[in-house]
Amino acid sequence: MSSIPSKMKAILVNKNGGADVLEYTDSHPVPSLSDGQVLVKNHFAGVNYIDTYFRTGLYPAPAGFPMIIGQEASGTVAKIEGSSEYGFKEGDRVVWIARGGYAEYTAVPEKSVVKIPDGVSDEDAVGGFLMGMTALSLVKEAYPVKKGETVLVHAAAGGMGLLLCQILRDMGVTVIGTAGGPEKCALAKENGATHVIDYKSTDGPSWVEQVLKITDGKGVDCTYDGVGKDTYEGDLEVAARKSKVVYFGNASGAIPPFNIARLSAKNISIMRSTLMQYIVTREELEFYANGVLDLLKSKKLNIKIHKVYPLKDAVQAHKDLEGRKTTGKLLLEL
Ligand SMILES: NC(=O)c1ccc[n+]([C@@H]2O[C@H](COP(=O)([O-])OP(=O)(O)OC[C@H]3O[C@@H](n4cnc5c(N)ncnc54)[C@H](OP(=O)(O)O)[C@@H]3O)[C@@H](O)[C@H]2O)c1
Incomplete structure (x- = not known):
């Protein structure tokens, strides 16, 4: 050595x-x-x-x-x-x-x-590694997503976003991805987003209106939101009845305290998820680490x-x- x-x-x-x-x-x-x-x-x-x-x-x-x-x-x-x-x-x-x-x-x-x-x-x-394990923990534990469901992923062309899009596509999920600008939207689509919304664009309907239109007014089964301050409120508007919003980051700033009475409008569940609490034991770390490394080895995750x-x-x-x-x-x- x-x-x-x-x-x-x-x-x-x-x-x-x-x-x-x-x-x-x-x-x-x-x-x-x-x-x-x-x-x-x-x-x-x-x-x-x-x-x-x-x-x-x-x-x-x-x-x-x-x-x-x-x-x-x-x-x-x-x-x-x-x-x-x-x-x-x-x-x-x-x-x-x-x-x-x-x-x-x-x-x-x-x-x-x-x-x-x-x-x-x-x-x-x-x-x-960290991002892949996080993406797997979000779709397996934070909100165990099911084939055929529709989910919203913010910052879909970012590090986390591209992995979530690929993993969710391969699970048979309809992914609505938001991203800032047409190039980022195109990249999210290439990586598995079914629909993309440029949430930075100031022309036309807001991203909230667009998500509701895509889902025929029903809203999404889950939102995975790492953007935080700028999107947390819209997430509650596009949440379907009895759905879940998983907050997992603060790219635009921390989410301020808000009144949980707002959740009762549609029986919405919310959570703030962190990878670290899913990989506390060696067994848990190996579960997620091997999950990611296997996907990389078999070229199922790019x-x-x-x-x-x-x-x-x-x-x-x-x-x-x-x-x-x-x-x-x-x-x-x-
Ligand atoms: N909880 C966990 O365990 C865990 C683990 C990993 C990552 N995360 C979180 O996941 C999120 C994404 O992380 P990442 O490392 O993959 O970063 P990233 O998504 O590659 O970069 C952040 C993206 O957020 C979007 N964004 C929206 N508003 C923004 C603003 N005001 N300032 C900066 N960016 C803004 C931008 O994409 P657009 O231009 O497309 O809007 C930007 O490219 C972060 O919140 C991070 O903390 C959480």
């Missing part, structure tokens, strides 16, 4: 703020291992919208500052101390979900690491990589993501 240096490249967040608070360094100490951890030499880190929430302070820094954001990466096992509970050995190709991904090396709890099967690239493994940015360009990656300039997945190369 190649020797492990004492310093590494990383992106540090020393205070909350805009994308410019992301600071590149090439001399951060390589982390030492605690019990139950393995050291992973990361090749690609996934960029997720949640990284921006930790950066801005919408979600508090879990262990104070400086903070290394990034919830997932793919790479190789560089070091294991003692025996490995899950059978890892140095040199294994792995993908993980934890904290501290915007760095060359991460000390990751072994229970959060999964081997990448042959036939799946490092880019696809991490490109589809990962659209928007761009691979060098680590030092993390600022630009965040600006592009928050500026609604991206489609699909953003990666950082270490």
